[in-house]
Amino acid sequence: MSLELILIRHGAVPGIDPPRFRGRTDLALTDLGKAQALAMGEWVREHFTVTAIHASPLSRCIDTANAIAGPLAQPVRASMDLTDCDYGRWTGLTHREAAARDPEPFRAWQRDPGINPPPDGETLRQVEVRVTGAVHAILRRHAGGSVVLVTHDAVIRVLVLNLLQAPLSHYASLRQDPTAVNRIEVRADGGYRIALLNSTAHLSRAA
Secondary structure (H helix, E strand, C coil), rough: CCCEEEEEEEECCCCCCEEECCCCCCCCCCHHHHHHHHHHHHHHHHHHEEEEEEEECCCCHHHHHHHHHHHHHCEEEEEEHHHHCCCHHHHHCHHHHHHHCCCCHHHHHHHHHCCCCCCCCCHHHHHHHHHHHHHHHHHCCCCCEEEEEEEEEHHHHHHHHCCCCCCCCHHHHCCCCCCCCCEEEEEECCCCCEEEECHHHHHHHHH
Protein backbone atom coordinates (compact mmCIF):
# COMPACT_ATOMS: atom_id res chain seq x y z
CA MET A 1 0.00 0.00 0.00
CA SER A 2 1.37 3.43 -0.92
CA LEU A 3 1.89 6.05 1.78
CA GLU A 4 0.38 9.51 1.74
CA LEU A 5 0.12 12.42 4.14
CA ILE A 6 -3.22 14.18 4.55
CA LEU A 7 -2.81 17.67 6.02
CA ILE A 8 -6.01 19.23 7.38
CA ARG A 9 -6.61 22.61 8.92
CA HIS A 10 -8.96 22.76 11.91
CA GLY A 11 -12.51 24.08 11.57
CA ALA A 12 -13.63 27.67 12.07
CA VAL A 13 -13.00 29.36 15.42
CA PRO A 14 -13.59 32.91 16.69
CA GLY A 15 -11.13 35.35 15.14
CA ILE A 16 -10.95 33.92 11.62
CA ASP A 17 -12.13 37.15 9.99
CA PRO A 18 -10.47 39.62 10.10
CA PRO A 19 -7.20 37.65 10.29
CA ARG A 20 -5.89 37.38 13.83
CA PHE A 21 -2.77 35.89 15.43
CA ARG A 22 -4.50 33.11 17.38
CA GLY A 23 -1.34 31.10 17.99
CA ARG A 24 -1.49 28.84 21.03
CA THR A 25 -4.64 30.34 22.57
CA ASP A 26 -6.97 27.36 23.03
CA LEU A 27 -10.13 28.33 21.16
CA ALA A 28 -13.15 26.07 20.71
CA LEU A 29 -14.71 25.40 17.33
CA THR A 30 -17.72 27.56 16.52
CA ASP A 31 -20.99 25.90 15.49
CA LEU A 32 -19.90 26.46 11.89
CA GLY A 33 -16.52 24.90 12.67
CA LYS A 34 -18.20 21.82 14.14
CA ALA A 35 -20.38 21.43 11.03
CA GLN A 36 -17.31 21.85 8.81
CA ALA A 37 -15.44 19.20 10.79
CA LEU A 38 -18.27 16.68 10.55
CA ALA A 39 -18.57 17.20 6.78
CA MET A 40 -14.81 16.95 6.34
CA GLY A 41 -14.62 13.79 8.46
CA GLU A 42 -17.22 12.03 6.35
CA TRP A 43 -15.51 13.12 3.11
CA VAL A 44 -12.06 11.99 4.30
CA ARG A 45 -13.35 8.57 5.32
CA GLU A 46 -14.97 8.16 1.90
CA HIS A 47 -11.84 9.10 -0.05
CA PHE A 48 -8.88 7.81 1.98
CA THR A 49 -7.79 4.67 3.83
CA VAL A 50 -6.91 6.33 7.13
CA THR A 51 -4.23 4.40 9.01
CA ALA A 52 -3.28 6.98 11.67
CA ILE A 53 -4.43 10.37 12.95
CA HIS A 54 -2.11 12.91 14.57
CA ALA A 55 -3.02 16.41 15.72
CA SER A 56 -1.92 19.56 17.46
CA PRO A 57 -2.96 19.33 21.13
CA LEU A 58 -5.12 22.46 20.95
CA SER A 59 -8.81 21.63 21.24
CA ARG A 60 -9.76 23.08 17.85
CA CYS A 61 -7.48 20.50 16.22
CA ILE A 62 -8.35 17.61 18.54
CA ASP A 63 -12.08 18.15 18.00
CA THR A 64 -11.60 18.40 14.23
CA ALA A 65 -9.52 15.20 14.27
CA ASN A 66 -12.17 13.41 16.32
CA ALA A 67 -14.67 14.09 13.54
CA ILE A 68 -12.57 11.74 11.41
CA ALA A 69 -11.57 9.29 14.11
CA GLY A 70 -14.89 8.57 15.81
CA PRO A 71 -16.49 6.11 13.35
CA LEU A 72 -13.07 4.54 12.66
CA ALA A 73 -12.45 3.75 16.34
CA GLN A 74 -8.92 5.11 15.91
CA PRO A 75 -7.06 7.17 18.50
CA VAL A 76 -6.00 10.75 17.89
CA ARG A 77 -2.35 11.14 18.84
CA ALA A 78 -1.56 14.66 20.04
CA SER A 79 1.88 16.18 19.44
CA MET A 80 3.06 19.53 20.74
CA ASP A 81 5.41 19.70 17.74
CA LEU A 82 2.32 20.15 15.53
CA THR A 83 0.98 23.12 17.48
CA ASP A 84 0.61 26.61 16.07
CA CYS A 85 3.31 29.24 15.82
CA ASP A 86 4.06 31.17 18.99
CA TYR A 87 3.18 34.74 18.04
CA GLY A 88 4.54 36.25 21.23
CA ARG A 89 3.02 39.60 22.11
CA TRP A 90 0.93 39.61 18.93
CA THR A 91 -1.14 36.68 20.20
CA GLY A 92 -4.81 37.64 20.06
CA LEU A 93 -4.25 40.73 17.89
CA THR A 94 -5.53 41.35 14.39
CA HIS A 95 -2.90 42.08 11.75
CA ARG A 96 -3.92 45.74 11.83
CA GLU A 97 -3.53 45.89 15.61
CA ALA A 98 -0.10 44.23 15.46
CA ALA A 99 1.03 46.66 12.74
CA ALA A 100 -0.09 49.62 14.86
CA ARG A 101 1.62 48.31 18.01
CA ASP A 102 4.92 47.25 16.40
CA PRO A 103 5.15 48.86 12.95
CA GLU A 104 8.77 47.99 12.09
CA PRO A 105 8.72 44.39 13.43
CA PHE A 106 5.43 43.86 11.60
CA ARG A 107 6.87 45.13 8.29
CA ALA A 108 9.90 42.86 8.80
CA TRP A 109 7.62 39.89 9.53
CA GLN A 110 5.66 40.58 6.36
CA ARG A 111 8.87 40.76 4.29
CA ASP A 112 10.20 37.43 5.57
CA PRO A 113 8.54 35.66 8.52
CA GLY A 114 11.12 32.91 8.15
CA ILE A 115 13.77 35.01 9.89
CA ASN A 116 11.79 37.85 11.48
CA PRO A 117 9.69 36.77 14.49
CA PRO A 118 6.89 38.61 16.24
CA PRO A 119 8.23 40.22 19.42
CA ASP A 120 8.86 37.39 21.93
CA GLY A 121 7.61 34.82 19.40
CA GLU A 122 8.86 32.19 16.93
CA THR A 123 10.22 32.61 13.44
CA LEU A 124 8.64 30.42 10.81
CA ARG A 125 12.05 28.81 10.35
CA GLN A 126 11.77 27.59 13.95
CA VAL A 127 8.28 26.29 13.19
CA GLU A 128 9.64 24.54 10.09
CA VAL A 129 12.39 22.76 12.01
CA ARG A 130 10.11 21.34 14.72
CA VAL A 131 7.24 20.45 12.38
CA THR A 132 9.28 18.77 9.65
CA GLY A 133 11.13 16.78 12.30
CA ALA A 134 7.81 15.61 13.73
CA VAL A 135 6.39 14.71 10.32
CA HIS A 136 9.45 12.69 9.33
CA ALA A 137 9.27 10.79 12.63
CA ILE A 138 5.56 10.08 12.14
CA LEU A 139 5.99 8.84 8.57
CA ARG A 140 8.81 6.49 9.59
CA ARG A 141 6.29 4.67 11.80
CA HIS A 142 3.88 3.94 8.95
CA ALA A 143 4.36 1.72 5.90
CA GLY A 144 1.25 2.67 3.94
CA GLY A 145 -2.19 4.21 3.82
CA SER A 146 -3.27 7.75 4.60
CA VAL A 147 -1.65 9.36 7.63
CA VAL A 148 -3.76 12.34 8.74
CA LEU A 149 -2.32 15.42 10.45
CA VAL A 150 -4.82 17.96 11.78
CA THR A 151 -3.05 21.20 12.53
CA HIS A 152 -2.97 24.94 11.89
CA ASP A 153 -2.93 27.29 8.92
CA ALA A 154 0.66 28.43 9.59
CA VAL A 155 1.95 24.89 10.11
CA ILE A 156 0.45 23.62 6.86
CA ARG A 157 1.72 26.56 4.83
CA VAL A 158 5.23 26.08 6.25
CA LEU A 159 5.15 22.36 5.44
CA VAL A 160 3.95 22.94 1.88
CA LEU A 161 6.70 25.50 1.28
CA ASN A 162 9.24 23.05 2.68
CA LEU A 163 8.05 20.30 0.33
CA LEU A 164 8.23 22.70 -2.61
CA GLN A 165 11.70 23.80 -1.48
CA ALA A 166 10.34 27.35 -1.62
CA PRO A 167 11.52 30.16 0.68
CA LEU A 168 9.41 31.05 3.70
CA SER A 169 9.20 34.60 2.35
CA HIS A 170 6.49 33.15 0.05
CA TYR A 171 4.32 32.29 3.07
CA ALA A 172 1.63 34.86 2.21
CA SER A 173 1.24 33.34 -1.28
CA LEU A 174 -0.48 30.24 0.13
CA ARG A 175 -4.00 29.96 1.51
CA GLN A 176 -5.56 27.41 3.85
CA ASP A 177 -9.28 27.60 4.55
CA PRO A 178 -10.94 26.06 7.62
CA THR A 179 -10.97 22.22 7.30
CA ALA A 180 -9.04 22.46 4.01
CA VAL A 181 -7.67 19.07 2.92
CA ASN A 182 -4.21 18.67 1.35
CA ARG A 183 -2.91 15.36 -0.02
CA ILE A 184 0.83 14.72 -0.19
CA GLU A 185 2.03 11.53 -1.89
CA VAL A 186 5.18 10.01 -0.38
CA ARG A 187 7.25 8.57 -3.22
CA ALA A 188 9.27 5.37 -2.99
CA ASP A 189 12.49 7.39 -3.29
CA GLY A 190 11.56 9.41 -0.20
CA GLY A 191 10.42 12.45 -2.16
CA TYR A 192 6.97 14.03 -2.13
CA ARG A 193 4.33 15.11 -4.62
CA ILE A 194 1.50 17.51 -3.81
CA ALA A 195 -1.63 15.94 -5.25
CA LEU A 196 -4.31 18.12 -3.61
CA LEU A 197 -4.06 21.60 -2.13
CA ASN A 198 -6.57 23.56 -0.02
CA SER A 199 -9.53 21.42 -1.08
CA THR A 200 -12.87 22.36 0.49
CA ALA A 201 -15.10 20.16 -1.69
CA HIS A 202 -16.68 18.74 1.46
CA LEU A 203 -18.02 22.09 2.65
CA SER A 204 -21.10 21.87 0.45
CA ARG A 205 -22.27 19.28 3.00
CA ALA A 206 -21.88 21.78 5.85
CA ALA A 207 -24.00 24.50 4.21
